Amino acid sequence: MTTTGATTTATKIVLIGAGDVGVAYAFALINQGLCDRLVLIDLDEKRTWGQVQDLNHAVPWSNHRTVITQGDYPDCADADIVCICAGAAQKPGETRLDLVGKNVGIFRGIVGSVRDSGFDGVYLVASNPVDILSYVTWKVSGLPSHRVIGSGTVLDTARLRWALGSHFDIAPTSVHAYVIGEHGDTELPV
Structure with a gap:
């Protein structure tokens, strides 16, 4: 929730793609x-x-009063954040880069529809290949680059911290290790 002086405005997020990642x-x-x-x-x-x-x-179990609805692209017009989790899923034997052709086409349609709604907020991209799709989102949206964020290696970092915590029998929250690079074959742990 954002507060400006005595005025309070509600925070609205539109999530596109209600599959497993989107629902998580x-x-x-x-x-x-x-x-x-x-x-x-x-x-x-x-x-x-x-x-x-x-x-x-x-x-009721969250201790928050979030209102959740089903919507369409015009709902993006007054959103603060549009989070995109949509796209073709990676198939066995397929690399993230194999998804480029399919998902770039899907993203051009999605981002074009969001842009046409008048959206002027921040994009969060969580679809693969995330680095390329973040770039496509930036180019198609016409927004400044600092308003398009890719989830990058956040998930890989969480997986690494969990694996190290499990291996050393310590809480993953006590592990301070990160994965850097592009989300894919060239990433590396530090």
């Missing part, structure tokens, strides 16, 4: 109280409706 993001947003309003957009409207219902049923 949504659940974290709700449980951490990171937004007042959460809108889910996905091509599979029936499944999205079910996800929205399940997320709303989690609200």
Whole structure:
């Protein structure tokens, strides 16, 4: 929630892509109280409706009053953040770079529709290949580069910290190691 003087405005996040990754993001947003309003957009409207219902049923346990709805691209117009988790899934034997052709096309459509809504906030990109799709989002959106954030190696860092914690029998929160580089074959732990 942002406060300017005596005026308080609600934080609105639109999440595009209500698959496993999108719903995991949504659940974290709700449980951490990171937004007042959460809108889910996905091509599979029936499944999205079910996800929205399940997320709303989690609200009473979150200690926050997040309002979760199903929406469409016009809902992006007044959003603070648009988080994109949509795209073709990686198939067995397929690299992240094999997804480029499919997901660049998907992203051009998504980001074009968000842009056309009048959206003027921040993009968070969590689809693969995340570094390339973050670049595509920046170019298609026309927004300054500092308003497009890719999830990068955050997930890889979490996996590394969990694995090291498990190996050394310590809490992952006590492990201070990071994965850097692009999210893919050239990343490395430090």
